[in-house]
Amino acid sequence: MATTVSAQEAKELAFSTIDAQSETLIGVSQSIFANPELGFEEHFAHDLLASTLDRNGFDVTRSAFGLQTAFCATVGTDGPEIGVICEYDALPGLGHACGHNVIAAAGLGAAIGLAPLATKLGGRLRVLGTPAEEGGGGKEFMIRAGAFDGLTAAMMVHPADHNLPTMKTLAFQGLVANYTGRAAHAAASPHLGANALDAAVLGYNAVAALRQHIRPAERIHGIFTKAGDKPNIVPAEAEAVWYIRAATTAHLEELKPRVLSCLEAGATAAGCELEITWLDPPYGEMVDNSSLLALYASNADLVARTFDSEAPEVVGSTDMGNVSQVVPSIHPMIAVAPPGVSIHTEEFAVHAGGESGDRAVIDGAKAMAATVIDCWADPGAITDVGSSRP
Ligand SMILES: [Zn+2]
């Protein structure tokens, strides 16, 4: 360390700064909660976070890395650089039912707690505002633009119904299947038609048969987004959107062609053409850095957020998985709702915008700030950089 301030003293200083700023932090969480914005449209949250960081001594780049609602805020001039991540997108119809308002405000709190210490301790902090976690994969576009280059470690906290070391993530990619047939009058001349809806339905049923013979963690789910216009017209066009998930990117790559075969079988049977568009970006599985996680766990203990080893896992996909494959990373979960209340429900949103969400903002900020201080003190402690990314 660059000074005589011990890590212990630095943590106490950071905690008291966070406590002193708690009204601001909770205000930010509540404001973002009250103004839910969908992925890549988070202008309110982007502006609020960027201006608050600006006022607290950060060098802020708005609309960073080619994304309108991404930002990058840095402090410190020397030493290991640690990333703290703010998500702030909401869900259609459900608002902040994933509690990203808490993620944003906790990241902001860690940043504000650390800002006065960075130069003193010889460390640097990079706060990254990452849009569109819910399906848009903002972090992957930011990775491609260099947002995470040079970081020693990266972290965020995510709301859940327990305090957990991680989220059980699945690698994920979506696709759009577009079937083209030939329209005809369904009563007068059905023999002249090629039914694109039949093709989509047969593809759907083939996937249903495939599900018996895939690995337990694998998930394939689809919906029809175009299925014809009128019953008396043989549908010339049908469209389905599919999500494919597997435990790892490697397993996902094995599963994808099997799903395609099913969808193509439908097209073949119905005499239709099939066009596949893969949705970009794919999400990678989370690779937790165990030494970074151990540091976070001991700091979470300091704020009475000890991991619950008995609790059921939270399963999902996140673009933090992509980050974890290029930088040593963690994605711990912080309790915001009572046990059994799942993210992406109306009930969860109530807690994310309530007092328990507010408490998680402060505790998450402190646990991350203390973990950054540990990383600054001993960056060599972050080992096992296990990247599965080519
Ligand atoms: Zn979510």
Ligand SMILES: [Zn+2]
């Ligand atoms: Zn989320």
